[in-house]
Amino acid sequence: MLFVLNKLKTIWITGGSSGIGFATAEKFLNEGWNVVISSKNKENLDKAKKKLENISNKSKVYSIKCDISNREEVIDTVKKITSEISSIDIGLLNAAAYSPNKTQEFDIKNYEVLIDVNLKGTLYCIEALKNEMQKNKNGNIAxxxxxxxxRGLPTAGAYGMTKAGLINIAESLFFDFKKFGIKIKVINPGFIKSKSTDLNTFPMPFKKSAKFAAEKIYLGLVKTNKFEIIFPTFFLMILKFGRILPYTLYFYLITRITGL
Ligand SMILES: NC(=O)c1ccc[n+]([C@@H]2O[C@H](COP(=O)([O-])OP(=O)(O)OC[C@H]3O[C@@H](n4cnc5c(N)ncnc54)[C@H](OP(=O)(O)O)[C@@H]3O)[C@@H](O)[C@H]2O)c1
Incomplete structure (x- = not known):
């Protein structure tokens, strides 16, 4: 008799120790995927792995400490996954630094940290994944x-700039990585409860749980072919509409809403 081994698929989740990353790790494990979580803080990572260990007896969770702002660490992590665990079907580039600016002060240090982690760190992950995925002409980077x-919002310049950059690079690479067989997606969540949003002191309309985000991310990554994954839909449609308003109207409305 011929036994065909059905190889489990593997997802690498950066920032998998908490919030959206952790909940998404849980969801993929429940769906029978092997999951590799990584994050910068080893203690948080170990705790997260422990919580995820008994979720499935079919699939497996692995953890590798990786500060995404360190290019060598990122390259080593991707090499370790592909040589010791499996090829990577999905790279979910979720890790980010966040520090809400409560004032309109221009704090260059905050810009530097967010650029290093959110922009440069995500680019290092893209670079390492591309170098591996192009070998098999197959892979997904989300x-x-x-x-x-x-669009620009008051007090959100540093964080917003990094996230605008990520949307733009995702759009560019959607075209550029086709020849490598690599699909690019971008995920734009509304307010989701997490360590980061717990720091916010402003009202967060339509705030949802990390579990809700994980369900939407799983559906978006595995069950659809859409480039952009957004949730909750109604709130995101309002924000998308704001994107096409002429500047005069946009500035007027945001000033009225925020008083800034
Ligand atoms: N929550 C929301 O409302 C919301 C909305 C829109 C977009 N997002 C985006 O969703 C993603 C997840 O956010 P979240 O709210 O779930 O955040 P979170 O709970 O604060 O988790 C952030 C994760 O990133 C990791 N991380 C931070 N700096 C890192 C670094 N230098 N290298 C590697 N890992 C690092 C943290 O790990 P440590 O344990 O090492 O700290 C943690 O696992 C972020 O990209 C965020 O911008 C969130």
Whole structure:
């Protein structure tokens, strides 16, 4: 009799120790995927792995400490996954630094940190994944951005700029990586409860749980072919509409809403 081994698929989730990344790891494990989580803080990562270990007896969770702002660490992590675990079917580039600016001060240090992690760090992950995925001409890279990147908002310059950059690079690479057999997607969540949003002091309309985000991300990555994954839909449609308003009207409305 011929036994055909059905190889499990593998997802690498950066920032898998908490929030959206952790909930998405849980979802993919439940769906029978092997999951590799990574994050910068080893203690958080170990705790997260422990919680995920008994979810499935079919699929397996692995953890590798990786600070995405360190290019060598990122390259080593991707090499380790592909040589010791499996080829990577999906790279979910979810890790990000966040520090809400409560004032309109221009804090260059905050810009530098967010550029290093959110922009440069995500680019290092894209580079390492591309070098591996192009060997088999197969793979998916999903970049977690934010609707804050759709348009400039008061006090959100540093974080918003990095997220705008990620949407733009995802659009560019959608074209450029076709020849390598690599599909690019971008994920733009509304407000989701997490360690990061717990720092916010402003009202967060339509805030959802990380579990809700994970369901939407799983559907978007595995069951659809759409380039952009957005949720919750109604709130995101409003934000998307804001994107096409002429500047005069946009500035007027945002000033009225925020008082800034
Ligand atoms: N929550 C929302 O409402 C919302 C909305 C739109 C977009 N997003 C985006 O969704 C993603 C996840 O956000 P979240 O709210 O779930 O955040 P979170 O709970 O604060 O989690 C952030 C994750 O990123 C990791 N991380 C931070 N700096 C890192 C670095 N230098 N290298 C590797 N890992 C690092 C953290 O790991 P450590 O354990 O090492 O700290 C943690 O696992 C982010 O890209 C965020 O911008 C979130």
């Amino acid at each position: 970049i977690v951005s934010s609707p804050v990147g759709y």
